[in-house]
Amino acid sequence: MKIAVDAMGGDHAPQAIVAGVEAARDQYADLEFDLYGDPQKVEPLIKDQTRLHLVKTTEEIEMGEEPVKAIRRKKDSSIVRAAQAVKEGQADAFFSAGNTGAILAAGLLIVGRIKGIDRPGLTSVLPIAEPGSSRHSFVYLDCGANAEAKERNLVQYAHLGRFYAESVLGIENPRVALLNNGAEEDKGDRLHKEVHQQLKAEENLNFIGNVEAGDLLVGKADVVVSDGWTANAALKATEGTAKMFLKLIKNGILNGGLRAKIGYLFLKPVFKNIAKQMSTSTYGGAVLLGLKAPVVKTHGSADAVAVKNTIGQIRTMIQTGIIKEAVDYFSPEENMDNQPKN
Amino acid sequence: MKIAVDAMGGDHAPQAIVAGVEAARDQYADLEFDLYGDPQKVEPLIKDQTRLHLVKTTEEIEMGEEPVKAIRRKKDSSIVRAAQAVKEGQADAFFSAGNTGAILAAGLLIVGRIKGIDRPGLTSVLPIAEPGSSRHSFVYLDCGANAEAKERNLVQYAHLGRFYAESVLGIENPRVALLNNGAEEDKGDRLHKEVHQQLKAEENLNFIGNVEAGDLLVGKADVVVSDGWTANAALKATEGTAKMFLKLIKNGILNGGLRAKIGYLFLKPVFKNIAKQMSTSTYGGAVLLGLKAPVVKTHGSADAVAVKNTIGQIRTMIQTGIIKEAVDYFSPEENMDNQPKN
Structure with missing residues (x-):
């Protein structure tokens, strides 16, 4: 199972993100990570590259930006690139602690809705x-x-x-x-x-x-x-x-x-x-349910523990196949085509 | 200043209502009360009849009743009679701990809106x-x-x-x-x-x-x-x-x-x-602001202290002439006709 992580989003990024991801990687042997971010900032923080791959991005979406515009313009931002990886089946789930509006927009516009769902709901x-x-x-x-x-x-x-x-x-x-x-x-x-x-x-x-x-x-x-x-x-x-x-x-x-x-x-x-x-x-992040893959955000103020717990929650989502269940229910005919690998 | 009190409304009525009213009466020498309720239940609770007059009513509006229907049908209920007293200028304010919907309906349908106010707002x-x-x-x-x-x-x-x-x-x-x-x-x-x-x-x-x-x-x-x-x-x-x-x-x-x-x-x-x-x-009751007189409800679970504090709040409302201020602002031409005595 591979998770595409926006390493640049959140008040304590990239430190808390990298630390949380490494803790999750050490706890769950079946998880792999692609970390999207600025190598100059992210690389020095990585202690161990086992099942953890850094993908270079050159842009960042800031907390105040208008979400849809930001998603459309900043094609090489960590949020857009990580969402695209999920869309293209290179990863099973998307995780970020960044700009909530931008995460929702990336989920909707890039990862995409399950057919039959009009609007995904943010779920805590x-x-x-x-x-x-x-x-x-x-x-x-x-x-x-x-x-x-x-x-x-x-x-x-x-x-x-x-x-x-x-x-x-x-x-x-x-x-x-x-x-x-x-x-x-x-x-x-x-x-x-x-x-x-x-x-x-x-x-x-x-x-x-x-x-x-x-x-x-x-x-x-x-x-x-x-x-x-x-x-x-x-x-x-x-x-x-x-x-x-x-x-x-x-x-x-x-x-x-x-x-x-x-x-x-x-x-x-x-x-x-x-x-x-x-x-x-303790209770992890908020999931944008109704999309074709798990898209999960956590509080901007999340520390490494919150990041780790949220990743544990994403792992359960991938393992249990809840997205497949939702696809089966809302658009049974679509199931074969639309599922990202998992 | 006279306050029309629904003695029958609330979980601890009429005990808490009578006790709270008597405590307020003892504290504020400028207040008088008309207590609307069943004399058999209310009279034995009254310790001292100074500035406190019992008005006999024969009906009660219960907590579950449909408000507008109840107000229209139960003409001799304590809520309807007390609201009517305010409407007719026999009292300066209405107080109840009873059925919230019925209090709102009595306020709207009996006491009446200030001209220029479309809908009164419940204010805490x-x-x-x-x-x-x-x-x-x-x-x-x-x-x-x-x-x-x-x-x-x-x-x-x-x-x-x-x-x-x-x-x-x-x-x-x-x-x-x-x-x-x-x-x-x-x-x-x-x-x-x-x-x-x-x-x-x-x-x-x-x-x-x-x-x-x-x-x-x-x-x-x-x-x-x-x-x-x-x-x-x-x-x-x-x-x-x-x-x-x-x-x-x-x-x-x-x-x-x-x-x-x-x-x-x-x-x-x-x-x-x-x-x-x-x-x-400590913070008294909720006022239905936008009516021609103070209409105030308190929690159904109000004890005597809450009743007393709410009455203190009603007294301030009457004293400061806030209703007149609202009338002046929203319908200046109406002021002379619509104000209840105070």
Whole structure:
């Protein structure tokens, strides 16, 4: 299995990318990597070239650039070249920590959609934090690839999410829910009321109804489906509040004198456990599901551990054949032609 | 100043309502109350009838009922009767902890909109949790009165929110922001891009740009304007995450043995402070802004303290004449006729 890696994207690139890739290479003997980037910056960082090949590129897409324009103009950028390698079957998956818009555009315009999918959905695996829950994570999409969605997009997300939960998380007959502004069937605006009815009528789908944004981390469902606009707002609010809580605790301890500092020492394992449970780096990257190959981005701020974990997730995606499953479902006649080697 | 109170609404009604009203009455010598409810249930709870008058009603609107139908049919319910008292100028404001939909419907259909306001917005005051911030709270609307919004609704919310921040929170020239999926001007779907431009062009408005859902509690703005759908999702996600954090800490302490319990004792003041800072009961109720009088709801789970604080907030609204200010702005010619006494 070969992964095409954009070595230049992310706040800590190329250091964190190279370190994460080498750690993943050392852990998984069945993985090979093509690293796309500027040799002057990347080569000195590589400790061991086993199953790791550097491909020279001369351009970089920066964080602020207009995605579609950048993809069209910077043909020799690390993002475009890595995506092209996947398109041409030279690699099984694409990975980057760079400009999210550019990754989405490269996925759509270069790697290409599965026939039958109108718009791919950005898919994250989020933690279930409910104490005592038997499940530890759930699939959440669309995290924001599309600000405006139609009914059929959400129905497609439901199936894509179900495949992901089954294949990658190993959950049998995953419970699928719709993110909505109330638990009852008749809640929501026109779009969400209609999607609720369509999901209810859908075959092969264990649809359990609506879930509210306040219950995301409670783990009522294995897959939570939403339009990208709402999912993005709820996810950012969740992350922002978690960050704020950690900040408030830290600040309270710093300003709480000796008493608070002693308390912190005693409670350290509890805090560490919570931080680990809530940490995004444990849960890997976001996958642009609905494309002909795994296209995966991780946070711009990703460190080497997050990069390594995300690569582990990509490996599972390739191994389990989730993309083939999606192709079979949405466009069975296409399967033979469109699959990249894997 | 007289407040018409629905004594029957809320999980802890009528006990928490009566206790909260009596506490507010004891604190504010200039307040009078009409309590609408079932005398058999309410009367035995009243300790002191000073400035507190019980008005007999025979019906109740339950939590699950279809709001508009309930308002039209249950003419002798505590919600309908209390709203009618405000409409007829017998009271200056309406308060309830009951069925949110029914309160919104009673506000719209009985108390009535200010001319020039298309749709009132449900307005909350939320905590700013950023350590060291000079501000402690901000105004947030529409929290969910309307799932579908047009451009002009959001522009009206911006002005209503500005009046509220100025009059009730005493913030001079409040900074107004638009909740959006990115900080940059060109971010968002069609609606939010257009609203951004309209707010920018608006006179008398200190518009500072977009704010993301992850930055709500950071306090970048004094007023955050949003469509009801997005604001509701972001607010619920924020509340849900805060609740989850407290649960995780509590659970970690309970299962962390003696060590964690000792740590908790030392850190108790820090936790108490955070809980107080994040608690909704400190910040009162949600106001349906854009009506001809203050219509205020509080959480169904409100206790007597939350009821008392919400009444303090209503008192400030009546005193500062924020409704008159809104009427002057949106329909200056109407002011003389439509104002309830205050």
